[in-house]
Amino acid sequence: MPLHLTPRREFLRRAVLVGAGLLASRELFAAEAGASSRWALLSDTHIGSKPETLAREINMADHLRAVVKEITALKAAPTAVFINGDCALKAGFAEEYATFTPLLKPLTEAGLPIHMTLGNHDDRANFWQALNVASDAARPVQTKHISVIKSPHANWFLLDSLDVVDKPPGKLDTAQRDWLAKALDESKSKPALVMVHHNPHLDPTKPNTALLDTNELFELLLPRKQVKAFFYGHSHKWELKEKDGLHLVNLPAVSYAFAKDQPTGWVDCHLKSGSATLELRAHNEQHAAHGKKTELKWRA
Numbered sequence: 001m002p003l004h005l006t007p008r009r010e011f012l013r014r015a016v017l018v019g020a021g022l023l024a025s026r027e028l029f030a031a032e033a034g035a036s037s038r039w040a041l042l043s044d045t046h047i048g049s050k051p052e053t054l055a056r057e058i059n060m061a062d063h064l065r066a067v068v069k070e071i072t073a074l075k076a077a078p079t080a081v082f083i084n085g086d087c088a089l090k091a092g093f094a095e096e097y098a099t100f101t102p103l104l105k106p107l108t109e110a111g112l113p114i115h116m117t118l119g120n121h122d123d124r125a126n127f128w129q130a131l132n133v134a135s136d137a138a139r140p141v142q143t144k145h146i147s148v149i150k151s152p153h154a155n156w157f158l159l160d161s162l163d164v165v166d167k168p169p170g171k172l173d174t175a176q177r178d179w180l181a182k183a184l185d186e187s188k189s190k191p192a193l194v195m196v197h198h199n200p201h202l203d204p205t206k207p208n209t210a211l212l213d214t215n216e217l218f219e220l221l222l223p224r225k226q227v228k229a230f231f232y233g234h235s236h237k238w239e240l241k242e243k244d245g246l247h248l249v250n251l252p253a254v255s256y257a258f259a260k261d262q263p264t265g266w267v268d269c270h271l272k273s274g275s276a277t278l279e280l281r282a283h284n285e286q287h288a289a290h291g292k293k294t295e296l297k298w299r300a
């Protein structure tokens with residue numbers, strides 16, 4: 001056991017609450033009395049079974065450590081930290097999560113709730129076990145890892161697109177989409193922000209290694225005008241697009257990029273009524289997109 005017993009217990013206690021999405025409401029509302037609220041958005045950490053594991057010449061643990069250090073040093077702490085899937089490098093091995101969870105400890109010690117989604121390189125059962133979440137705990141869709149985070153400025157819906165472990169495509173499936181439609185219909189007056197690990201498959205001429213039920217999801221999201229933005233990772237790319245006024249936010253990877261010109265890092269998100277301002281925080285401060293702020297205005 002690399003960790004001392006007491007901090008580990010406290011860490012696991014918080015991790016359980018966070019994993020189960022129970023740290024939402026009261027603590028969050030207290031933290032968000034101001035005119036805007038801050039959210040730290042991370043994706044694709046790809047932590048291997050050892051802190052020294054490299055991929056594409058990158059030490060992923062170092063990359064996550066640097067991001068965690070920057071977030072814990074912020075003068076105005078974020079309401080929560082989101083990690084949007086592919087927490088693990090390869091296949092959600094227990095050893096990968098054993099390396100991953102201690103790297104998050106400075107965040108939990110700073111009192112920051114962490115909410116995670118699962119990607120194709122994660123394993124649901126191993127993830128729940130690593131975070132000490134009972135596999136039979138009550139959840140919106142019993143077989144999926146979903147979090148709903150309600151806040152004064154928006155409701156976040158963090159979905160589960162893990163299909164087959166270590167196979168690139170993902171899907172939400174009917175039960176999760178049906179639940180989402182109902183949950184969105186129950187809160188029509190509050191902006192809704194949806195986060196899924198897999199990117200939407202928007203080019204039918206290309207093979208689909210992204211979200212297999214993109215069309216079904218978009219049929220659900222586009223007419224529900226309270227849905228203002230869709231956040232995803234998987235493609236290790238920082239990109240902002242729009243579809244029928246719905247903002248499509250491709251979060252960069254914390255770990256490594258597939259294309260040489262793409263940054264790695266995280267996104268600092270400030271929500272207020274009517275818009276979000278996103279700022280890329282790249283590991284490479286010389287990257288052209290580092291520190292650039294973009295305001296996304298909500299569709300009517």
Ligand SMILES: [Zn+2]
Pocket residue numbers: 044046086119234235236
């Ligand atoms: Zn990934």
